[in-house]
Amino acid sequence: MDEGLSPEAREAIGRVASSMRTCQSVLFVTGAGISADSGLPTYRGVGGLYEEAHPEEGIPIEEILSGAMLRLRPELTWKYLLRMERAVRGARPNRAHEVIAEMERRFNRVWTFTQNVDGFHRLAGSRHVIEIHGDMRDLVCVNCGFRQTVENYEGLSETPRCPVCGGLVRPDVILFGEMLAMEKIELLWEQLDLGFDVVVAIGTSAMFHYIVEPVIRARRMGSITVEINPARTELTPEVMVRVPARASLALDELWRRLVGT
Numbered sequence: 148m149d150e151g152l153s154p155e156a157r158e159a160i161g162r163v164a165s166s167m168r169t170c171q172s173v174l175f176v177t178g179a180g181i182s183a184d185s186g187l188p189t190y191r192g193v194g195g196l197y198e199e200a201h202p203e204e205g206i207p208i209e210e211i212l213s214g215a216m217l218r219l220r221p222e223l224t225w226k227y228l229l230r231m232e233r234a235v236r237g238a239r240p241n242r243a244h245e246v247i248a249e250m251e252r253r254f255n256r257v258w259t260f261t262q263n264v265d266g267f268h269r270l271a272g273s274r275h276v277i278e279i280h281g282d283m284r285d286l287v288c289v290n291c292g293f294r295q296t297v298e299n300y301e302g303l304s305e306t307p308r309c310p311v312c313g314g315l316v317r318p319d320v321i322l323f324g325e326m327l328a329m330e331k332i333e334l335l336w337e338q339l340d341l342g343f344d345v346v347v348a349i350g351t352s353a354m355f356h357y358i359v360e361p362v363i364r365a366r367r368m369g370s371i372t373v374e375i376n377p378a379r380t381e382l383t384p385e386v387m388v389r390v391p392a393r394a395s396l397a398l399d400e401l402w403r404r405l406v407g408t
């Protein structure tokens with residue numbers, strides 16, 4: 148279903164485009180909504196990923212997908228990891244990911260700070276990406292640390308084992324109850340300290356303080372702040388320009404305005 152862009156969204160994109168014409172640096176903060184246009188379910192939205200998962204075990208999905216459960220009952224965590232991966236297999240980055248990757252070539256300094264674990268930013272060609280929750284295609288052995296990157300989970304056994312030592316293999320992502328990687332947070336704050344002319348939050352319900360804070364900090368430091376999301380979120384009152392639109396449509400239009408086609 149393609150409703151196109153509303154007049155309100157077009158007007159807002161026009162304002163973003165004029166502020167970006169002379170800018171040098173942009174930070175994108177992205178969440179599950181940017182991959183919704185690739186057919187991936189979001190987390191909390193209607194039809195969201197976890198809303199639809201009614202674990203027959205009667206255990207909340209957040210517990211099943213937790214670090215504690217992976218240690219206790221790895222076969223249960225993997226059952227749902229495999230199921231979730233199968234549901235999104237074959238999906239590809241969309242126009243929004245592509246435009247962000249093109250922007251890396253257009254502006255001096257572009258960074259993308261994402262909560263997504265689909266790896267789509269890097270697949271689309273972005274190089275300055277901080278994947279704060281990791282990438283589900285990166286697998287690591289909990290015993291010996293052996294790493295492998297897979298295209299998808301096809302062919303993995305029900306509880307994958309390490310080819311080197313036979314230890315338990317897990318996706319290198321932040322499961323519920325696990326700590327973020329300090330070096331990724333530090334890299335983000337290092338970049339924030341350098342300042343960004345424009346900060347664009349896309350498709351995140353912004354429930355995590357480490358998503359909201361960078362946007363607030365950037366605004367205090369003088370960045371122009373933008374949110375692209377069909378719905379209102381925690382971030383909406385914090386941004387200067389709200390673009391009520393789907394990510395792929397909004398970024399495609401923004402790109403057209405920037406390159407003048």
Ligand code: NAD
Pocket residue numbers: 177178179180181182183184187188189190191192195196262263264265266280349350351352353354375376377378379380392393394395
């Ligand atoms: P969320 O599901 O909480 O919020 C998604 C947001 O995207 C909502 O505000 C919604 O209005 C908006 N949205 C929906 N369709 C959109 C579109 N076409 N364009 C722009 N915005 C759109 O997602 P979150 O804030 O990223 O938090 C979800 C958590 O779940 C994260 O921790 C993330 O790691 C994980 N997750 C990742 C993926 C993925 O890798 N693609 C998918 C689902 C969940």
Ligand code: ZN
Pocket residue numbers: 288289290291292293309310311312313314
């Ligand atoms: Zn191993």
